[in-house]
Amino acid sequence: MPAQGGILKQFPCPEKGHIVQKIIPVALAATLLLAGCAAPAVEGTPSKLVLVTHDSFNLSEGTLAKFTASTGIEVEVQAAGDAGELVNKLVLTKDSPLGDVVFGIDNTFASRAVSEGVLENYVSPDLTEAESQYLLPDDQGGEQLTPIDNGDVCINVDHEWFAEAGLDEPVTLDDLRKPEYKNLLVAPAANSSSPGLAFLLATIAAKGDGWQDYWQALVENGVKIDAGWSDAYYVDFSGPSSEGDRPLVVSYASSPPFEVQDDGTVPTGALLDTCFRQTEYAGVIAGTQYPKEAGQLVDFLFSTVVQNDIPENMYVFPVNAAATLPDGWSDYAKIAENPFVVSPAEIDANREQWLTEWAAIATP
């Protein structure tokens, strides 16, 4: 969910959809093969499965009980920090797994989880073509991770501020370095905040090798860098529930609905041409004693029972095409049409270098 403890994700390139469609049968075949020879499987049904997830995991009361009702298996939820900590904890405890199923691995950490071998090969067979766009490339998690939800990190804008100032709102990333927008943007730091990293990735996707020059220009144009999402949003942003005087902030596309006033006015909005998409995945943890039942739990997370419950509890969009959105979501919560994309493998390979270079430019 888009709490600052949240999640960074990115999106498998939609244009690769045709490749992805081939992955599903391959993944299934691999799963069947593995299921046949997975050594640790134990006879009988477990009474309990442990779902390891990030701090922001939340579902309505009684939702997980529906899994228990249909299978007789209880679900114990264990939170393990933000998305990065979650993956790192799974890597460190590979020899004695923390649980049976993981939810909350995102596209920025998926590659590490896969290459470290912390996941069984399993993708929910319930996925249809409509959701195949969310699958990861096949050597980067396409055979291990089932997409569950996604959300965009975008620049949020204070409509009232711009109306009062008589200034046009910026639209693109390039606008942000124009002189008329000097000292107006506040962003959480990429090295201590996941929306901060998402915004950095958006700029890397947009500018390629020129991203450092772009950030240099942002710095010269007075971008303010805060440590976390909370102090960027609540201290420096000028929105209605904030204290500050900067009308542009890096936040989530799902933030504006929270600011809708009782009279229906919508004081803030998201700039949909500045977005980076985070997708969250679920998978079966390698070494579980109950791979079959763990797979059922992954299926359950993808089922409309959970998917319909996700928006109101985690403020992100369900990936299941059959899921229904709550009232008001379609009005206020917008989705970027062409979010920026960086491949999971590229993120994993360059994360440390990018963050080091970014810190040198943005927080000298």
Place this chain on the structure above:
Amino acid sequence: MALGVGVPLAFLAVFFALPVAGMLGRGLFADGPFIDVLLRPRTLRLIGLTLAQAGIAAVVCVLVGLPIAHVLYRLRFRGRAIVRALVIVPFVLPTVVVGVAFRTLLREGGILGFLGLDATFPAILLALVFFNIAVVVRTVGGTWEGLDTRQEDAARVLGASPRRVFLTITLARLAPSIVAAASIVFLFCSTAFGVVLVLGGTRFGTIETEIWLLTTQFLDLRAASVLSIAQLVVVTGMLLLAARARGRSTAQRRVGAASSARAPRRGDILPIVATIVTALLLALPIVALLVRSLQSSEGWGLHNYAALGTTGARNALAVPVWTALGNSLSIAVLATLIAVFIGLLACLALSRTPRTARGRRALEFFDGALMLPLGVSAVTVGFGFLITLNQPPLDLRSSFILVPIAQALVALPLVVRTVLPVLRGIDPRLRESAAVLGSAPWRVLRDVDLAIAARPVLAASGLAFAVALGEFGATTFLSRPDRPTLPVVIYRLIGLPGGDNFGMAIAASVVLAAVTVLVIALVERLRVGTIGAF
């Protein structure tokens, strides 16, 4: 004696040394040389920054805290108990909330914006002092209150000026507890995390923030281990210095002595003024929080407090805030019991003087070991729990009991440093006479040691409870989603957009502070009645 050393050592071995060693082992056996990590300019800069901010903050805390300790523990005036309890409020406030409160004051356009302190090194220092001043006030105050004043009285009668009495007698006798308090502040500051990031605008890091980055984001365990070792070296060096400076105290006290507090005199004006000024400065961020807690989308009022009975707008939380408060209280009580029990055992052992030099050195080592958990990264310990406490009989990593244990680890040094100076100050002749007069060893322990330690033990319990209640770093790492504590819930609320979630987070912080004040005030009341009743 054996029990006094054995139980605390076993506790530390399992819940501290083992996890830390586990993580270091993972890192150091990874491929590649590690001396280069240490020699990176960035690493050296971070070590320097860590030393600077912890050292300066500790000195400032002592300078500012001493007058307050004098006023609150040596003078008698109406409302003293309340002021004593209020001083501890900053200590328990969640760092993320204080960070936001500070930045609201300091940012351009804020009330204190003209100071130009936003995202500067002094802003970090201010916040570190804000958080830790209670440690000095309470640690030193507890000793000061129980000091036998006859030496001072004699000096005064013989014509020494009050200033001379203070400098040559009082200060010398307080020195051990001042050093103890300063070293605790140093340790807290050297592992400060959230506040450094939020107020420094990420320009300033510490060894701690770097370990967090390397471990949780980059999974670079090799570099993280090197930095953990650097942290251990810094902390150990500081502890050795402190042990040397502390010496073995002789600040003696009377058994069951009534409080030696007196009415304020003209000579107290300076410390009183200093106390009032500091109190006003401490109050500023707290008042800002209070005011903000009364604002909501409905206008001014108690709406944010009414919302604490709910799970927040759009199911922000898994449990209502009050339930989280209940969790926090029960966990903190457990943590306090653990910390006081183990701390007291350790203090009884540490207060004896072994006959051999080797015995004395061993005891000094033991003393230092008890302090280490404060100075070592919570990230290292937390990840260490996961990879070492994973097999029977210690398959505890998903157990609820780790939460109070982790909090007790942080509280333990406070208990030891508050109680030990007092026990060490007991004239050994007191015990000897009791023994000569036919008291069994347990009776000496009860009627001498414990009777004298009763007050500081209560003071330490209050402090330990406050630490446990406000602890976030280790707790968030270990707490179960279905049993979140109040700071965990506050952190979640402040991580969500929407003015009402923010308002609830602030209101919940005010509640956390109020509950702490209440508990501390109750303990203060209890103290009077308990003297000699052990």
